[in-house]
Amino acid sequence: AQSVTQLGSHVSVSEGALVLLRCNYSSSVPPYLFWYVQYPNQGLQLLLKYTSAATLVKGINGFEAEFKKSETSFHLTKPSAHMSDAAEYFCAVRRSGGSNYKLTFGKGTLLTVNP
Amino acid sequence: KAGVTQTPRYLIKTRGQQVTLSCSPISGHRSVSWYQQTPGQGLQFLFEYFSETQRNKGNFPGRFSGRQFSNSRSEMNVSTLELGDSALYLCASSSSFPPGTEAFFGQGTRLTVV
Numbered sequence: 001a002q003s004v005t006q007l008g009s010h011v012s013v014s015e016g017a018l019v020l021l022r023c024n025y026s027s028s029v030p031p032y033l034f035w036y037v038q039y040p041n042q043g044l045q046l047l048l049k050y051t052s053a054a055t056l057v058k059g060i061n062g063f064e065a066e067f068k069k070s071e072t073s074f075h076l077t078k079p080s081a082h083m084s085d086a087a088e089y090f091c092a093v094r095r096s097g098g099s100n101y102k103l104t105f106g107k108g109t110l111l112t113v114n115p
Numbered sequence: 116k117a118g119v120t121q122t123p124r125y126l127i128k129t130r131g132q133q134v135t136l137s138c139s140p141i142s143g144h145r146s147v148s149w150y151q152q153t154p155g156q157g158l159q160f161l162f163e164y165f166s167e168t169q170r171n172k173g174n175f176p177g178r179f180s181g182r183q184f185s186n187s188r189s190e191m192n193v194s195t196l197e198l199g200d201s202a203l204y205l206c207a208s209s210s211s212f213p214p215g216t217e218a219f220f221g222q223g224t225r226l227t228v229v
Contacts, residue, residue, distance in 0.1 A: 036220075043119070043205055043220035090158065100171050102148070103207075103218060105158035 002027040002093050006106035014114050019078040021109045023065075023091030026072065033074045034092040034103070035065055044090065050074060052096065061085070086113045117142065119208050119221035127227045133194040136224045140187050140208030146170075147189040148218065149181060152203040161204075164189055165211075193226075201228045 007022040025031060032051050036044040048059025055067040065076045074091060091106040120139040128134050140147050148163040148171075160173040164183035181191040187208075193200055203225050207218035 041222075041225075043121075043222040044207075046217060046219070049217060092158075102160040102163065102171055102173065103150075103158075104160070105150075107157045 002031065002095060002104045004091050004093050004104055004106035006089075006091050006109050008109055009107060010110045010112065012112040012114060013081045015083055016080050019063075019076070019081045019085065019111065021076040021089050021091075021111065023074045023076065023106060024072050025074060025091070025093045027093055027095065030096045032094045032096050033065075033067060034094070035059065035063070035074075035076050036090045036092060036105075038088045038090065038108075040087075047076070047089075081111075081113045083113050083115065086111055119206055119219055121204075121206050121221035121224050123224060124222065125225045125227075127229060128196050130196055130198060130228055132196050133192060134196060134226060135190050135192045136204055136206075136226070138189045138191075138206030138208075138221060140189070140206075141210075141219055144208035144210050144219075145187050146209040146211060147183055147187065148207045148209070149189070149191050150205045150207065151175075152205060152223070153201075158205070161191065196228045198228050200226065202226060 003026045005024045034049045035047040047063050048057045050057050050067045058064045063078045088108045088110045090108045092103045122137045146165045149161040152158045163171040167183045178194045183189045203223045205223045207220045209218050
């Protein structure tokens, strides 16, 4: 079985501050890991993905994440928050082997950016 | 290239009715999966189709069903609607099965059951 835990359902930062959204995963096989962003009344947009290549992954809009196998973590960061980053962020895991390739999502973290 | 298209965007149904939601994947994509999003349960996997065959199914009652057509378009159906079925239903498409790695999501259908 696989699972994702996102620490902090709500994170608030000031504009220009560091953004850090935490994600820990559990998977019985090597995982693929993803971060998605969701704006109000919208679907999910892929920010970045880890697929067993480089452990530091760069995504869109200045976001990046580092895969740490020893810590089973895949935290999302951005050096300087922008007002447009305010949204809900979801970490997701997918098996890279076996027969069930569903995405398992965390509960999400709502990011608020204060002026 | 057009993205994933879900219709309708909003739907209001009465308890006991049935509903059909539609999803057109990105052109060339053959895998379609469905997710239910609610405030309480978050994002939950419903089912996944590839080449008109259901490949995986989540833990939902039999009232939830789906299908995929030869042009890769997919529909999901919910019969005997319950208040708890009110949710945002998201469809995602991928280029292959097993899904390469990326799933592209549509904007969703907001279903309200009254």
